[in-house]
Amino acid sequence: MNCYLCDQGMSTQVSWRSIFFNELQEVVCLRCRAGFEPAVPGCPICSAPGEGKCADCCEWETTEYAGLIDAGKSLYRYNTAMKEYLHQYKFLKDIVLSQVFAADLREALYKQQTMIVPIPMNGNKLKERTFPQVDRLLDSAALPYTHLLEKKEIGLGGKSKSDRMALQDIFWWNGHPVPEKVLLFDDLYTTGSTMRLAAQVLKDQGVKEIKILSLIRA
Amino acid sequence: MKEIEEFLTGRMWLRNFTPFPKEQLDDAILTGKVRVSPGIIDGKQCARCLEKSSQKIVPFFCAACQSVCHYCRHCIKMGRISSCTELITWAFPSTITPQSHSFFWNGSLTPMQERASQEVQQSLSQDKDHLVYAVCGAGKTELLFPAIYGALKKGLRVCIAAPRTDVVLELSPRLRAVFPSTTIHSLYGNSPEQSGFAPLVIATTHQLYRFKDAFDVMIVDEVDAFPYSYDPALRRAVSKAKKEMAPIIYVSATPSNQLLKQVPNSSQLFRRFHGFPLPVPQFRSLWGYEKDFSKGKIPAKLIDWVDDKINKEQPFLVFFPTIELIEKAIGLFKQRHPAIEAVHSKDADRKEKVMKLRQGQIPGVLTSTILERGITIPNVQVAVVGADQPIFDAAALIQISGRSGRAVDYPSGEVVFFHNGIVWQMDKAIKLIRSYNKGARG
Ligand SMILES: [Zn+2]
Ligand SMILES: [Zn+2]
Ligand SMILES: [Zn+2]
Ligand SMILES: [Zn+2]
Numbered sequence: 001m002n003c004y005l006c007d008q009g010m011s012t013q014v015s016w017r018s019i020f021f022n023e024l025q026e027v028v029c030l031r032c033r034a035g036f037e038p039a040v041p042g043c044p045i046c047s048a049p050g051e052g053k054c055a056d057c058c059e060w061e062t063t064e065y066a067g068l069i070d071a072g073k074s075l076y077r078y079n080t081a082m083k084e085y086l087h088q089y090k091f092l093k094d095i096v097l098s099q100v101f102a103a104d105l106r107e108a109l110y111k112q113q114t115m116i117v118p119i120p121m122n123g124n125k126l127k128e129r130t131f132p133q134v135d136r137l138l139d140s141a142a143l144p145y146t147h148l149l150e151k152k153e154i155g156l157g158g159k160s161k162s163d164r165m166a167l168q169d170i171f172w173w174n175g176h177p178v179p180e181k182v183l184l185f186d187d188l189y190t191t192g193s194t195m196r197l198a199a200q201v202l203k204d205q206g207v208k209e210i211k212i213l214s215l216i217r218a
Numbered sequence: 219m220k221e222i223e224e225f226l227t228g229r230m231w232l233r234n235f236t237p238f239p240k241e242q243l244d245d246a247i248l249t250g251k252v253r254v255s256p257g258i259i260d261g262k263q264c265a266r267c268l269e270k271s272s273q274k275i276v277p278f279f280c281a282a283c284q285s286v287c288h289y290c291r292h293c294i295k296m297g298r299i300s301s302c303t304e305l306i307t308w309a310f311p312s313t314i315t316p317q318s319h320s321f322f323w324n325g326s327l328t329p330m331q332e333r334a335s336q337e338v339q340q341s342l343s344q345d346k347d348h349l350v351y352a353v354c355g356a357g358k359t360e361l362l363f364p365a366i367y368g369a370l371k372k373g374l375r376v377c378i379a380a381p382r383t384d385v386v387l388e389l390s391p392r393l394r395a396v397f398p399s400t401t402i403h404s405l406y407g408n409s410p411e412q413s414g415f416a417p418l419v420i421a422t423t424h425q426l427y428r429f430k431d432a433f434d435v436m437i438v439d440e441v442d443a444f445p446y447s448y449d450p451a452l453r454r455a456v457s458k459a460k461k462e463m464a465p466i467i468y469v470s471a472t473p474s475n476q477l478l479k480q481v482p483n484s485s486q487l488f489r490r491f492h493g494f495p496l497p498v499p500q501f502r503s504l505w506g507y508e509k510d511f512s513k514g515k516i517p518a519k520l521i522d523w524v525d526d527k528i529n530k531e532q533p534f535l536v537f538f539p540t541i542e543l544i545e546k547a548i549g550l551f552k553q554r555h556p557a558i559e560a561v562h563s564k565d566a567d568r569k570e571k572v573m574k575l576r577q578g579q580i581p582g583v584l585t586s587t588i589l590e591r592g593i594t595i596p597n598v599q600v601a602v603v604g605a606d607q608p609i610f611d612a613a614a615l616i617q618i619s620g621r622s623g624r625a626v627d628y629p630s631g632e633v634v635f636f637h638n639g640i641v642w643q644m645d646k647a648i649k650l651i652r653s654y655n656k657g658a659r660g
Binding site for chain 2 (some may be wrong): 093096129
């Protein structure tokens with residue numbers, strides 16, 4: 001087959017991936033794979049580089065969102081290869097690319113006992129994109145997940161103070177019973193506000209412990 | 219409505235990506251002036267690029283149409299096409315008033331170019347395909363000018379398709395200078411938006427996906443050049459973009475036997491336009507060059523060659539078979555000569571680097587096969603590292619040799635094939651170059 005990213009022919013690659021998870025087929029060539037930069041352990045919440053909690057996460061601890069997230073990590077850094085990947089996956093809507101990180105996600109989550117809850121998309125966005133990109137990443141990794149949240153029809157990005165206040169209601173609980181522990185999953189961690197707004201809603205519903213996992217730390 | 223007609227005549231466009239107000243377009247569709255068709259035919263074939271392999275036409279559950287949709291991965295970079303994507307095209311016969319054209323060219327054709335030019339025009343007048351079998355630097359573009367002008371004057375729409383953006387970028391200013399009053403569109407990946415109806419379109423072969431039944435004359439440049447020769451989808455794109463009976467003029471330095479058989483009308487042109495023969499490549503062994511690079515060492519013979527060019531202040535190109543090898547080599551070369559640059563197909567600064575080389579701001583460039591055609595740098599000296607590698611077939615090697623010695627002031631350039639053992643494609647390239655040069659004299 002050809003590499004999903006560069007379309008060059010690939011010989012069948014035997015790597016730790018195919019031995020460890022032989023049900024997941026490698027879909028990108030070694031060269032393209034090497035372009036992605038794994039996040040090394042850093043911030044215990046978002047994997048930003050450096051010792052201990054990063055400046056962003058420390059800042060959150062001074063707000064009303066303090067203590068919402070117990071632990072977390074990201075798997076990759078946002079570099080040029082990742083930017084191109086996200087462009088092709090989300091903007092060009094090349095759905096098969098949900099398989100590119102299937103093995104990584106599977107390795108990170110398959111032992112997970114807690115319920116995996118993806119960050120949802122709103123209906124308009126979903127119609128426009130034609131597929132739920134966060135759910136598809138989990139589907140490709142054959143990981144079970146449950147939706148507990150719904151998202152309002154407006155996007156982030158409001159500038160005025162009242163707009164930002166309105167953001168607090170961007171997610172709401174969908175009525176599905178909540179467990180004690182939850183793992184929130186999103187594709188891209190940028191400022192951390194999405195995760196915290198979602199975590200807030202779940203804590204309000206009685207979730208005791210929230211961990212987060214993002215594919216990419218921007 | 220005039221803008222819509224001008225834009226959509228002969229085109230196949232994504233309904234959701236037009237530059238027109240929605241109401242205007244909806245109205246044009248309601249009145250039947252614009253036809254809407256599905257992006258994927260029967261879940262099997264892309265209506266734009268005609269791809270139909272099951273690896274590229276992929277099913278998914280579509281949240282937009284709430285059913286299983288298929289999308290095309292082959293042409294996805296041009297905006298994704300899926301079963302529920304609508305393609306639009308101008309449905310009525312064109313009412314666009316023909317432009318008046320002027321022809322502004324004070325060059326002259328050699329008797330050999332003149333004859334070929336006449337032959338092309340004769341084939342066109344009979345709606346027959348024609349092959350211009352011309353070695354690089356033979357002035358093949360110039361000899362097409364009269365035929366293009368003739369077609370434009372008759373109100374015909376002409377397309378020049380080339381395999382790569384570099385070639386489109388080089389041809390465009392030349393044609394704009396020659397046909398100053400003609401609307402000319404230059405289309406390549408991420409080209410700027412160009413308004414109006416263009417009777418003359420210069421496009422990469424990929425951009426032809428966006429046309430259907432559009433052209434009365436189709437000129438396909440470098441027809442057997444990579445990637446065209448390997449991609450049947452592009453071949454299909456050519457026949458889809460032109461009107462059914464429209465003749466094709468193929469231009470090639472290395473036509474395949476199949477093409478020679480398929481197109482009986484042809485003109486051969488072996489004399490380079492400045493009348494000098496093509497430089498005959500020299501073979502030089504470079505045993506174990508890959509190992510050397512892996513060990514962080516530039517092979518001695520290659521250093522000598524590059525140092526020599528730098529001492530003589532001759533610009534140079536060194537071709538490499540893989541991007542990996544370029545990446546290994548460029549660091550080592552930069553240690554010796556920091557100004558040397560490397561380019562490859564994914565390099566966004568490619569254009570600037572080539573411009574710098576042309577202007578003498580940098581001594582030389584290491585490159586992948588991306589630069590093998592469409593590049594004119596006066597007095598450029600050429601080396602191929604790993605000329606025995608399969609990516610350098612005879613056609614590619616001839617094209618590369620043709621980079622050298624293209625300007626009248628510096629008709630002869632050095633071409634060296636560094637190799638790890640001579641392969642028959644190298645022999646074939648030399649044999650063909652010798653035969654071209656013989657033709658040039660005879
Ligand atoms: Zn690849
Ligand atoms: Zn952090
Ligand atoms: Zn297609
Ligand atoms: Zn659909």
